[in-house]
Amino acid sequence: EAAVTQSPRNKVTVTGGNVTLSCRQTNSHNYMYWYRQDTGHGLRLIHYSYGAGNLQIGDVPDGYKATRTTQEDFFLLLELASPSQTSLYFCASSDLGQSSYEQYFGPGTRLTVL
Amino acid sequence: LAKTTQPPSMEAYEGQEVNVSCSHTNIATSEYIYWYRQVPHQGPQFIIQGYKDYVVNEVASLFISADRKLSTLSLPWVSLRDAAVYYCIVTDLGTGGYKVVFGSGTRLLVSP
Numbered sequence: 467e468a469a470v471t472q473s474p475r476n477k478v479t480v481t482g483g484n485v486t487l488s489c490r491q492t493n494s495h496n497y498m499y500w501y502r503q504d505t506g507h508g509l510r511l512i513h514y515s516y517g518a519g520n521l522q523i524g525d526v527p528d529g530y531k532a533t534r535t536t537q538e539d540f541f542l543l544l545e546l547a548s549p550s551q552t553s554l555y556f557c558a559s560s561d562l563g564q565s566s567y568e569q570y571f572g573p574g575t576r577l578t579v580l
Numbered sequence: 581l582a583k584t585t586q587p588p589s590m591e592a593y594e595g596q597e598v599n600v601s602c603s604h605t606n607i608a609t610s611e612y613i614y615w616y617r618q619v620p621h622q623g624p625q626f627i628i629q630g631y632k633d634y635v636v637n638e639v640a641s642l643f644i645s646a647d648r649k650l651s652t653l654s655l656p657w658v659s660l661r662d663a664a665v666y667y668c669i670v671t672d673l674g675t676g677g678y679k680v681v682f683g684s685g686t687r688l689l690v691s692p
Binding site (some may be wrong): 470501504507508509510511525545556568569570571572573574 | 614616621622629631681682685
């Protein structure tokens with residue numbers, strides 16, 4: 467079964483702080499995604515990537531950068547964190563080669579910006 | 581991407597069959613229908629996908645209307661572990677499946 471891990475699982479920072487969320491998948495999937503989840507909004511796509519060095523903009527990219535360093539690793543960067551970025555962040559991966567394109571999600575990172 | 585509409589919540593007792601409906605009136609011919617569920621403190625988990633007619637797997641079954649504007653996820657004999665938020669999603673596989681939009685989902689409450 468696909469495995470997606472995220473770190474840290476919880477993070478507290480202050481306004482203006484610099485935060486990096488990490489995601490690793492060990493199933494050689496092409497696509498990786500970053501979502502945020504807030505009450506009343508479901509999951510919203512921030513950024514995604516279809517391979518190392520590639521980055522695509524999602525639906526809510528403002529205030530976020532991302533980098534895909536390898537096929538396995540995808541990072542989400544908040545360089546000047548704001549309270550509005552307090553949220554639950556999920557990473558996911560999927561394989562372009564499979565017919566179902568189902569996404570496999572990590573356990574999430576809860577970020578609090580004070 | 582087609583927008584989906586689901587009931588915000590449903591209730592059931594253990595052992596009942598539960599049918600969760602989803603409306604996607606503007607679904608395009610290139611779009612597929614996916615269902616995910618999410619339990620507290622975990623990421624969403626894929627349940628089933630389909631394009632038309634009827635699909636079944638070991639977890640659930642999915643019925644899609646002939647015009648593809650309505651789908652129904654059927655969960656046989658629900659247990660307390662099936663209490664979760666269920667998301668209906670449509671996505672265009674022609675784009676690699678990346679454009680997935682999660683709505684607010686349907687919260688299923690299961691009582692003993």
